Amino acid sequence: MTDFNSAATYFEDISFDEVQVSSTYSFRRDEVIAFARQWDPLPVHLDDEAARAAGFEGITASGTHMLAVKQRLLHDFNLGVSVITSFGSDDTRYHAPARPGDSVRLHFRWVDKRLSKSRPSVGIARHFSELRRTDGLLLLSITDTIMIRCREAVGAEKAD
Incomplete structure (x- = not known):
């Protein structure tokens, strides 16, 4: 049985009045290369010369x-325990590349x-996310649709 965290975000907690900002994540060169080797081995992700030839730094x-x-x-954002599933994503846009050394939120x-x-x-519920470098440059935007638990339904499950 799942232990539902009282700090989790449930359907009833969703409000439209604020933008939340995550902690910082930094792209490391070794990680960028390792990820690309396994999942997306395009030359622009693996080789500086090939990337420069394509117009990147x-x-x-x-x-x-x-x-x-x-x-x-x-x-x-404490969504993990209350999210049941994802229905998919819409409007995925890559605005600028992420590079080794970039810190993002x-x-x-x-x-x-x-x-x-x-x-x-x-x-x-639908949420809109932007991955931005810490200097504000927009790298990625996306809208996701999820199925999320209602707090009252979780309370009824615990009572059973």
């Missing part, structure tokens, strides 16, 4: 790597929520 993190960092930083805000029509004990 040096190697860049793959978009998939940036998405993985975005996902990890989402956990700063996730800027997160809720944009929509409703109770599920087929399962009224859970909610459907």
Whole structure:
């Protein structure tokens, strides 16, 4: 049985009035190369000369790597125990490359929520995220749709 953390964000806690900002994450060169070797072995992610020939200052993190960092930083917002599943992402945009040495933060805000029509004990919510360097440069933006627990439903599960 899952131990639901009282500090978790539930459907009822979702408000649209603030942007939350995560802790900082820094892209390391060795990590960028290791990730690219395994998951996205394009030359611009592995070789400085190839990256410069493509118009970059040096190697860049793959978009998939940036998405993985975005996902990890989402956990700063205490969503883990209340999220049931993800329905997917929309409007994924890569605005600028992440490079070794870049430090980033996730800027997160809720944009929509409703109770599920087929399962009224859970909610459907959408959130918009931006991965930004600490100097403010926008690297990635994305909207995710999730199924999230309602606090009352969790309370009823505990009572059973």
